[in-house]
Amino acid sequence: MRTLLIGCWYQLLVLRRSPADLMALFVVPVNTTVFLAIMQHADRPDLAGHAVLAPGLMALWAISLVTCGELIDAERWGGTLEALVAVPARMLPLLTGRIVVVVTASLFAFVESYFVALVFFDVSISVPHLGVFVVSMLATGLAMACWAGVMASVFVLARSARIFQNALGFPFFVLGGVIVPVSYLPDWLRPLTNVVFLSWSSDLLRDALNPAPVQDFGFRLLVLLLLALAGGGLGAYLLSAVLRRVRSLGTLTYA
Amino acid sequence: MIKQVAPAVEVTALRRVFAGGKGLRKRGPEHVALDGVDLVVDAGEVHGLLGPNGAGKTTLCKILSTVLLPSGGMAKVLGHDVVTHTAQVRTSMGIVFGGERGLYGRLTARQNLKFWGALHGLHGKQLRTRVDALLDRVGLRDRADDRVEAFSRGMKQRVHLARGMVGDPALLLLDEPTTGMDPVAAKDFRALVGELRAERRTVLITTHDMVEAEQVCDRVSLIDSGRILATESPNALSEWITRFERVDALVPPELVSRLRTLPGVGSVSTSDDGRTRFETTEEGVAAQLVRSLVEAGVTTVTTSKPSLEEVYLHVFGGNGMAVRR
Ligand SMILES: Nc1ncnc2c1ncn2[C@@H]1O[C@H](COP(=O)(O)OP(=O)(O)OP(=O)(O)O)[C@@H](O)[C@H]1O
Ligand SMILES: [Mg+2]
Numbered sequence: 001m002r003t004l005l006i007g008c009w010y011q012l013l014v015l016r017r018s019p020a021d022l023m024a025l026f027v028v029p030v031n032t033t034v035f036l037a038i039m040q041h042a043d044r045p046d047l048a049g050h051a052v053l054a055p056g057l058m059a060l061w062a063i064s065l066v067t068c069g070e071l072i073d074a075e076r077w078g079g080t081l082e083a084l085v086a087v088p089a090r091m092l093p094l095l096t097g098r099i100v101v102v103v104t105a106s107l108f109a110f111v112e113s114y115f116v117a118l119v120f121f122d123v124s125i126s127v128p129h130l131g132v133f134v135v136s137m138l139a140t141g142l143a144m145a146c147w148a149g150v151m152a153s154v155f156v157l158a159r160s161a162r163i164f165q166n167a168l169g170f171p172f173f174v175l176g177g178v179i180v181p182v183s184y185l186p187d188w189l190r191p192l193t194n195v196v197f198l199s200w201s202s203d204l205l206r207d208a209l210n211p212a213p214v215q216d217f218g219f220r221l222l223v224l225l226l227l228a229l230a231g232g233g234l235g236a237y238l239l240s241a242v243l244r245r246v247r248s249l250g251t252l253t254y255a
Numbered sequence: 256m257i258k259q260v261a262p263a264v265e266v267t268a269l270r271r272v273f274a275g276g277k278g279l280r281k282r283g284p285e286h287v288a289l290d291g292v293d294l295v296v297d298a299g300e301v302h303g304l305l306g307p308n309g310a311g312k313t314t315l316c317k318i319l320s321t322v323l324l325p326s327g328g329m330a331k332v333l334g335h336d337v338v339t340h341t342a343q344v345r346t347s348m349g350i351v352f353g354g355e356r357g358l359y360g361r362l363t364a365r366q367n368l369k370f371w372g373a374l375h376g377l378h379g380k381q382l383r384t385r386v387d388a389l390l391d392r393v394g395l396r397d398r399a400d401d402r403v404e405a406f407s408r409g410m411k412q413r414v415h416l417a418r419g420m421v422g423d424p425a426l427l428l429l430d431e432p433t434t435g436m437d438p439v440a441a442k443d444f445r446a447l448v449g450e451l452r453a454e455r456r457t458v459l460i461t462t463h464d465m466v467e468a469e470q471v472c473d474r475v476s477l478i479d480s481g482r483i484l485a486t487e488s489p490n491a492l493s494e495w496i497t498r499f500e501r502v503d504a505l506v507p508p509e510l511v512s513r514l515r516t517l518p519g520v521g522s523v524s525t526s527d528d529g530r531t532r533f534e535t536t537e538e539g540v541a542a543q544l545v546r547s548l549v550e551a552g553v554t555t556v557t558t559s560k561p562s563l564e565e566v567y568l569h570v571f572g573g574n575g576m577a578v579r580r
Contacts, residue, residue, distance in 0.1 A: 006373045017361040017402075083418070087318040088345045088372040112423025247324050249275060250317070 003089045007097020013103035015105060022102075024062040031055035032116040036123065045254050048123050049209035050181075052113045057202055058169075058179040061145055065168055068148035070097050072156045072242065081108035085243065092239055095149065103145045107137070116160045125209065132217055139221060142229035147197065149235030177202040197227035199244040256537040261334035263426045263457035264296035264319060269328035271481075288314040290481035291328065298333075298425075301452050302495055303472035304461040305492075305561055312461035315354075316430045319459070320350040332426055337434050346375070349421030349424030351415045353431035364395050364414050368421055375422035389417040393422050394443065408435030417449070417469050428449065429460040433467060463563055469493050477567070484571050494539055499539035499561040502533045504553050514547060521569070534561070536569065 015021055026096055035051035054179040072095070084091060117123040127133045154161050172177050175189070176198025183203075185193065193199040207214045267579035269292040274284030285327040289311045296302040297447040304312050317323035318330055321341045329336065335343040361366055377385055390399045393413040398406070403414055414436050419427055433441050448471045451458050462468050468475045469492040499521075506514070511531055515523045526532070535541045541558050548556050561569075 002376075003374070006370070009373075010370055013362055014359075017520060060562070078359070079354070082317070082320075082322045082352065082357065083357055083371070084374075085322050086345055086348070086350050086373065087374040088342065088376060088422075094374070103548065180321050183479070247322065250271075250314075 001093070001242075002095040003093040005096040005102075006089070007099075007100050010094075011101035013100040015101065022063060022105055022121035024059040025106065025112065026108055028055045028059050028112045029060065029116045031058060032113045033120065036117060036121045040121070045123075048117065049125060049206055050228070052111070052117050052123075052125050053202065053205050053209070055113045055181050056110035057176070057198065057205075058105075058108045058173055060140070060228070061172055061176065061178070063106040064099075064103060064144050064148040064167055065151060065165060067102050069151040069155045069165060070092060070093060071098055073085075073162070081246070085247070087118045091243060092236055095152065095239065096145070099145045099148045099152070102191050103141050103148060106144075107141055108176065127209060128211045129208040129214055130207070132214050133205065134223070135221065135225065136204040136208060136224070139224045140205070141227065143197040143201065143224060143231060144174075144236055146228045146231030150231055153235060157198060157238065157245070158253045172196065177197065181206065195227070197224055200224040200227065260298050261331070262295050263298045263333055264294060264459060265301075265331040265334075266292055266294040266315070266319075267329045267330075269311040269315070269318065269330055271311075271318060271323065272326045277301060279292065281372055284533060288481055291326075292478075292481065294476060294486075296457060297534070298457055299452070299455045301448060301458045301460065301471060301473045302448055303468040303473050303475035304459060304478055305463065305465065305468045306461075306462055306478035307567070310478045312479075313430055314479075316352075316428045316459070316461060319344075320348060320428055322346060322350075326550060334540070337578045346422070347424060348426045348428065349422050350428045351419035351432050353412070353415070353434045354464055355408055355411055355435070357420070358403050358411060358414055360403060362398045363402055364406070364417075365390065365399045367414060368417055371418045372421040376379065377421070383420060386422070389420060392420075393417045394445070409437055409440045413440070416444075422441065424456070426457045426459070429458060430464075431461055433462070433464070441467070445452055465492055465496060465563055465566065466560070469485055469496065476572075479571075484567075494538070495566045495570065496560050497541075498538045499566055500535050500558055501556050501557060501561055501565070502541055502544045502548070503530055504548055504556040506531045506548065507551075510548075510551055510553070514544060514556065517543070517547075520544070530560075534565065 032055045033054060035054055039047045039051045040046070075084060084094070114125055117125060140166070140183070154166065174185070175193050175196045177193065178198060181203060182189070182193040182199045200220055204220055204224070264352055269289050271288070271289040273286045275286050276559060279477070292311070293559050304315065306312050314323065318325050319332055319337060321337050321344050324338060330456050331337065332344045333347050337344050337346070359370070360471055368389060369382060369571060372382045372385055385486065390395060390396050391521060393416055395410065395413055395417070400408065403411060412432065433444055437443060443499070448458060450462070460471065467487040472489055473490060474488060476486045490510070511523065511525065514533065517540070519535055519540035521534040521536040533544055545558065
């Protein structure tokens with residue numbers, strides 16, 4: 001637990017020194033503006049909730065992909081990974097603390113988006129199902145943190161995966177129902193979207209903004225949490241694989 | 256009653272092999288970095304590991320610090336096996352890898368030390384006092400709150416040293432700790448090692464600088480091609496340094512042929528620019544050579560200390576120093 005707090009403290013220091021790690025937060029107002037403009041042009045005020053949620057979810061995913069995905073690799077490049085291995089504290093809680101800070105910071109995107117809508121478009125988003133919204137948002141943050149851990153390890157283990165890192169944004173905006181609800185997508189994509197936690201998150205969050213009653217909330221939340229758990233387990237396993245591999249192959253540093 | 260203390264470092268028949276080639280498919284021949292190393296470092300000793308590039312010094316340090324797994328043999332730190340008891344090893348050992356990397360450039364020196372200290376289980380007041388004391392000790396008090404990325408190499412090296420000591424380790428592994436230090440800093444460093452010795456800490460220090468090894472160590476192990484060739488006292492080193500001195504000068508050919516027959520003159524070679532190098536194999540011969548040269552009217556004469564490579568060649572024979580890939 002203490003190691004987790006060290007991770008949080010360290011990541012806060014780093015973020016303060018390099019706000020560029022949260023680049024996607026700067027893009028949020030632009031995206032919100034675009035979506036709201038489209039909405040107004042189409043004269044569909046009922047979609048305001050969609051237009052405000054989408055930039056937030058996009059930022060959440062993008063920041064996890066770029067910033068969390070590089071956490072371990074950056075240590076390796078910096079030559080600090082070896083020293084981290086040689087220290088009594090364990091790596092998993094340290095990494096968890098760092099990811100928690102990054103993901104929490106990226107949740108700020110939703111606040112940004114909300115205020116852009118309010119100030120520039122005079123659109124006030126109301127949340128009819130506040131409880132559902134808060135719980136879904138927390139579960140989304142948790143799931144994102146778990147899957148960010150998976151990314152951090154995958155990008156070290158499979159160096160070629162880094163090449164796809166930049167390309168992993170948009171496909172997941174689609175599969176995660178971030179911009180367009182997955183129910184609008186062709187049916188054959190269903191098996192894929194079902195295992196992407198973002199699709200459950202985005203549907204839940206949108207429903208929470210919709211006055212109509214939220215259907216099957218318990219079940220959908222459970223699926224989201226199970227997907228988070230799967231990500232967390234996979235992330236922990238991959239991290240130990242990373243550590244085992246670097247210790248046996250001796251490729252902790254780039255020579 | 257005498258308490259039996261385990262040696263700080265105990266290494267037996269240690270091997271480390273790296274897979275050769277690059278990529279997954281192109282498996283080249285295996286590369287042996289450590290080839291049956293036996294080494295004992297007593298508690299409280301300052302032990303040098305002296306060897307040329309690629310000798311296996313860093314590999315040995317990495318294995319001792321649990322960062323790398325051995326391929327065979329056994330290594331213990333303060334009685335704890337580095338493979339099966341990593342937790343105990345990690346709490347009792349500090350490591351300093353040389354070079355500019357390995358610190359968080361965006362953070363200040365103080366923040367760096369606080370981070371690593373926290374990972375060693377320190378917190379609160381204890382952490383702050385330890386960090387302040389270390390900053391003082393390595394002479395960085397005035398720059399403590401500057402970002403490390405703005406530091407010179409030598410200053411970074413001091414932060415590295417402080418970082419290695421932040422866990423109050425009984426064993427400190429220093430891998431080429433003086434690279435990048437100016438002579439003044441290197442002198443401070445020698446004083447620091449003296450203090451560590453006085454505190455009864457064990458220090459294992461790698462270097463390819465014979466003079467440094469001779470000045471700071473209690474004993475020096477000579478390593479090459481993954482094998483320990485010998486463990487010597489610093490006296491032996493200083494004797495070699497004077498015995499195998501070399502003399503360079505522009506010398507007329509007939510004088511060269513006369514001088515090369517002098518007892519104690521080893522190999523003599525003349526380079527393309529006409530300079531001749533005499534390597535001596537006995538103490539005092541260098542001085543005698545210089546005298547003869549000056550008497551013969553040769554005035555630009557330089558003497559220099561032998562390189563580690565030359566000493567290895569003299570002491571351990573011809574194949575001592577094949578450049579390894
Ligand atoms: N990760 C690795 N993969 C493959 N070979 C390696 C690896 N690390 C070291 N080696 C090889 O092992 C041998 C010993 O290397 P090591 O770094 O231990 O030498 P060293 O004595 O520290 O040298 P230097 O004085 O240059 O630091 C070298 O030949 C090196 O090429
Ligand atoms: Mg080395």
